[in-house]
Amino acid sequence: MSSSKSVLSVRDLKLYYRTRKGVVKALEEISFDLEKEDTLAVVGESGCGKSTLARALVRVLPRNIHTYEGKVILEGRNVMELNEEDFRREIRWRKISIVFQGAMNSFNPVYKVGYQVAEPLIIHDHLEKKEALKRARQLIELMGMPGVFADRYPFELSGGMKQRAAIAMALITNPEIVILDEPTSALDVLTQANIINLLKKIKNEFKLTYIFITHDLGLASELANRVAVIYAGKMVELSSADIFYTQPKHPYSKGLLASVPTLSTDRRPEFITGVPPSLIDPPSGCRFHPRCRFAWEKCSSEEPAMFQVGKDHLVRCWLYGDGK
């Protein structure tokens, strides 16, 4: 099914965590295709599974995994079948790299920034340390920082500068796909705007494909040409950004967009009542039905599939199902 132009195809990706209270169904039935130089924004409320998706794609997993299955097809090859050694050598950082959520706070305080940016190269490519440090410095400069920042310690850098360094680190191995997990949250709006400009620039320069994870729909539109909405571990809408921002289909997507206050229109922001469900014991049928204004009996008894509503536009909602 994956089209020949895809650089990445994900099919039925599933990830469950084991906890004392039960199995957390953090991610289920996740499928999408990415073409070269796409930016897919992955949006949804806190706890819906966005970071879980990121970790599943680069296979950086905690110990308490219960289930981890599905297909992740890179250049025609299902990399889920690779063993850890091969995955580490060929895929992680080399093909797909990631800027983890909160990356700017996870630098090691005792090493210089330049060394930490160079680390993936030293570990994965066994590059000469001096050579690697030189590359790190070049990238740091490309991120709009003075090269001397390579010789500083993390505490000597502002939040914005550390985040730039984290991006440099994700790029140093020349990956094709970069996952950005909330790359600007906790930064000020001006710093955020500068970093978004930077991400746009390097995307053009290196012909990168992004997966951009954010809970901020306004911010998502700064980079995305495609949007995936996740609710309670399931994808509920997958669409081009142009259609999504003008004609969202899923009731949850509509609610999310309506809750964003805007400066350019007089529309009053509205909110979705209720809170997302527990993923240990999610609601029957459509997981959104307890909060949905449009729900009827079918919604609580039967789970909707992803229905096609237009070209490259899928919606998991009975309103668009057959026989409605």
Place this chain on the structure above:
Amino acid sequence: MNSEGRLLELEDLRKWFEIRRGFLSSKVSYVKAVDGVTFTLDEGMAVSLVGESGSGKTTLGKTIIRLYEPNGGRIIFQDRDVTHLKANDLKWYRRMTGLVQQDPFGAFASHFTIFRSLEEPLLIHNTVKSKEERAEKVFKALEEVRLTPVEDFAYKYPHMLSGGQLQRVAIARAIILEPRLLVADEPVSMLDASVRIEILTLLRRLQERLRLGVIYITHDLATTRFFSEWALIMYAGHVMEKAFTQEILRNPLHPYTRALLTATPEPNPENRNRFKQVPPGEPPALIDPPKSCRFSPRCPRAFDKCFKEEPPEFEAASGHWVKCWLYERSEGK
């Protein structure tokens, strides 16, 4: 005596933090976190304090409710000078003011029920004597923030509630002593977009119904519009612009305000095709800041004077104040 309906007046208010460099050093420096703020708030009105991290919003909020003692200027509350109140008078002022903080998860003792947490201020201030009366107040406060049925929520522990629900409890606690002024310090920044609007809508209704004065602290300009009458734009300890919120959003004058407006993301699929014109750099350190416009190192329109002298506040239009040399003779633009 002042005019009817005036709740709060700030006159050239200052809060500097004293720091010593090196622990034997006798040289004292100051972090000028709030450096000359003048503003008036009427009863029942809300003002937004907007600015980036470190601009002095929390310090100003806490100084206003006298969790900090000012180093200069005056605070007049209901025609009474509260700038340097002590002991019992200060306790009275604490009752008249309330605070809601950013992190709902850290705001409550984990071994207290919600009931117990809400009862606490009543016990401390000893305003109601009987147990029954206290329970009545607690339930009423829960009702005010729409945590109903109240009996369901009163005996829960904090970990059983969502962030949005906890923030409602925090609001209930802040209003239980029936204050006249509420400082809400980034009350929704840790919550999801939809919950943010839910909580802000609730705050707004309370403000209108109880005729509360509200100081809403935020770094998100977009939320000010529906939730406050006034807006103060802060940068590096200074108020750069102040006016009606609608006026600031429609007719922003200060280059910093304009930069903030440009940088604020809005959902629009065309955004991906353009770069944003925003000034580079970061806010200055507030330790012994230079006598200049504090935005001048980043300002796209700065000229000689901006680097030499701190601008006063100019009234560029009626009720619209701008701390920027561009408006010196109010010639605008």
